[in-house]
Structures are given as structure tokens and as C-alpha cells.
Amino acid sequence: MKNSFDLTGKGAVITGSSRGIGKAIAEALAAHGANVIISSRKQPACDLVADAINARDGGRAWSVPANVGSKADVEALVEQAKRHLGQIDIMVCNAASNPYYGSMSGIADEQFQKILHNNLLSSHWFAQLVSPGMIERGSGSLVFVSSIGGFRGSPVIGAYNVSKAADFALARNLAIEYGPHGVRVNCIAPGLIRTDFARALWEDEDNLATALSGTPMARIGEPEDIAGAAVFLAADASRYMTGQTIVIDGGALVTVGGI
Numbered sequence: 611m612k613n614s615f616d617l618t619g620k621g622a623v624i625t626g627s628s629r630g631i632g633k634a635i636a637e638a639l640a641a642h643g644a645n646v647i648i649s650s651r652k653q654p655a656c657d658l659v660a661d662a663i664n665a666r667d668g669g670r671a672w673s674v675p676a677n678v679g680s681k682a683d684v685e686a687l688v689e690q691a692k693r694h695l696g697q698i699d700i701m702v703c704n705a706a707s708n709p710y711y712g713s714m715s716g717i718a719d720e721q722f723q724k725i726l727h728n729n730l731l732s733s734h735w736f737a738q739l740v741s742p743g744m745i746e747r748g749s750g751s752l753v754f755v756s757s758i759g760g761f762r763g764s765p766v767i768g769a770y771n772v773s774k775a776a777d778f779a780l781a782r783n784l785a786i787e788y789g790p791h792g793v794r795v796n797c798i799a800p801g802l803i804r805t806d807f808a809r810a811l812w813e814d815e816d817n818l819a820t821a822l823s824g825t826p827m828a829r830i831g832e833p834e835d836i837a838g839a840a841v842f843l844a845a846d847a848s849r850y851m852t853g854q855t856i857v858i859d860g861g862a863l864v865t866v867g868g869i
Contacts, residue, residue: 615841617639621647621700622644623647623649623691624636625704625705626649628649628658629650630806631805633659634833634836635704637662638838639669639700642841643668644699645669646671648671650675652675659671674690679707692743699744701740706773709724710722722769725772725773734780741793744788745792752784752795756855758799758801759775760776761863777797786853794849797855797856800858802830802859803836
């Protein structure tokens with residue numbers, strides 16, 4: 611089983627990887643030998659992560675900034691990634707947006723559209739662009755970083771949760787289409803993780819206490835708590851797994867409570 615987690619020479623693209631969960635995933639994949647593309651909207655932030663990875667043993671890293679809400683940026687990212695990596699064996703769609711916090715009765719159309727555009731449609735674009743090469747080679751792994759919000763309703767992040775529930779359906783449908791060609795598609799559903807993206811849910815102590823009220827492990831998650839699942843889904847260790855969602859939430863979904 612030792613070699614089942616070896617990613618030496620594999621090419622991986624991780625969106626939203628200049629910080630938080632995406633950064634932790636990129637670092638973990640590179641530590642297991644993968645060559646990685648670091649991508650977010652700002653070049654300097656991407657460069658910092660890539661430089662840190664290149665200072666360590668393991669796979670190499672390149673920074674390619676892109677806005678996943680722009681199809682032209684997504685297409686350019688994939689093309690540049692192919693030039694750096696040779697081929698894309700692992701695609702991790704982690705970047706997401708949530709420009710609204712509150713009741714869905716008050717969300718503007720533009721805000722809802724941005725959530726669906728960045729959190730769902732962009733993953734569809736990446737799948738369309740990277741899957742032909744994977745299918746031709748008869749192997750590959752797509753990973754969508756979703757959320758346990760996709761299993762729940764919420765009075766404050768409802769539209770975001772809708773987009774994350776759609777991730778599960780997208781993975782299941784692509785798994786059916788790509789499975790006969792040896793290409794796997796899976797989701798990771800984190801619980802509350804200490805990231806800038808989720809700051810509104812954990813920065814206030816009272817809000818954090820409410821969020822963790824039904825979490826058996828009684829702590830907030832850290833980005834590194836998610837990275838191991840991404841390595842598993844990228845590697846041969848999960849070669850017979852597709853269309854599934856791995857929940858990593860400290861046990862929150864097995865209880866009643868939380869946000």
C-alpha cells in the first residue's frame with residue numbers, strides 16, 4: 611500500500627490554492643511527489659506558495675493566476691498548466707465564492723449568479739477541459755471541494771449551500787460519464803474550517819460556539835485536516851472510488867446542532 615499514495619511525476623492543478631484549504635492540498639500533493647499549479651486571482655500570493663513548495667523536497671510548483679469566474683481565464687489556466695506539467699492528471703476545483711451572508715429572501719440575483727457561476731459552472735468548465743486528456747490516457751482524478759453545507763439548509767449561507775449540493779450531483783453525473791474511461795470524479799465536504807473564506811462563521815466566539823455545538827470533536831477544523839483526503843482521492847489508493855463524497859467535519863453531520 612505504500613506506493614498507492616505515491617504521486618511522483620503526476621501533474622496537478624489546484625484552484626484557490628494561495629491560502630486555506632487549497633494551499634494545504636497543494637502542499638500535500640507536492641509532498642507526495644506531484645508537480646502542482648498554484649492558482650488564485652493574484653500573482654504575488656500564488657508566487658509565495660509556489661516558492662515555498664519549491665524550497666522543499668517533493669514535486670515542483672508553478673504559479674498561474676486565474677479568476678475561475680472567467681471562462682477565458684479558466685481556458686488559459688489549463689493551457690499554461692499543460693505547458694508546465696506536460697499533462698494534467700489531477701484537477702482539484704477548490705476556489706469558491708460566497709458574496710452574501712443572510713436570508714435568501716434578501717440575496718440579489720447578481721450575488722446568487724456569482725455563487726453558482728464560480729462554485730458550480732467553473733467546475734464544469736474545468737471538467738470539460740481536462741477530461742479529454744485523461745480519457746485518452748485512461749486515467750485521471752477530478753476532485754471538487756464542496757461542503758457539508760450541501761447536506762443542510764442554513765438561515766445565513768443558503769445560496770452557498772445550494773451550490774455545494776450541486777457539486778455532489780455534478781460529481782455523480784461525471785463519474786457515470788468518465789468511469790468507463792478510467793477517470794474518477796469525487797467530492798470532499800469539509801465542515802467548519804479555520805480559513806479566511808469562512809471567517810464570518812468562526813471569528814466571533816459566540817458564533818463559533820454555536821457552530822460547534824453539535825460537533826463531537828469539539829473543535830474547528832484546520833486546512834491540513836482536509837489535505838489527506840485530497841491525496842487519497844488523487845492517488846491509486848482510491849482507484850475504485852468514484853461519484854462519492856468524503857465528509858470531514860469532526861462529526862458534525864452525525865448530530866443535531868451547529869450552523
